[in-house]
Amino acid sequence: MSETIGAILISIGLAFDFVGTVGLVRFPDLYNRLQAATKCVTLGTATLLVGAAVYNGLSALAVKALLCAAFILLTSPVAAHAIARGAHISGVRLWPGSTGDAYLHQREEQELDHAKTETT
């Protein structure tokens, strides 16, 4: 029974992983690729690790796999946010079909505020 549930969870995780990497190859822009790949692969790998823990039964491997899943769920969005911020600041342009760039306006306002405080 637990092997069946574990196999189903592993299959779901593998499907998410594969779709995420296809998005990493196919999307036109850094930011599109980042959001497709990061969200899909984070959820997919976490599901896969939980499925492996359920498949294996209660043991040291299962506990460490669950710990690994929790760690990935915590750190992967942080890493993706840091990459997006670094890429935007280092000057990677958006895809021409994008509809807006809110972070650019925010950064311009911050720079204006900074200039004001320096002159006064």
Added chain:
Amino acid sequence: MIIHIGLWVLLLASFLCLYRISVGPTAPDRTVAIDILGTLIVGFVCLYAVSRRQDFYINIALAWALLSFIGTVALAKYLEGRKFHE
């Protein structure tokens, strides 16, 4: 059975990541692909540990998750053009 299929699927996904690392036009593209490849390798090692029924492989997955996160954040800070202590 599903474990062996899963190992092959993750290998194929890793090759898609390697394609993006090799052709990605800018450095942040490669950083994203390296981050995703690290996460995929964690899942691969965990499935390998289950298929071999050896507990110690999962320690490699834990260490890889930690080091991959630290490396990605360091690369992102480098792209941002700031010092590491800020």
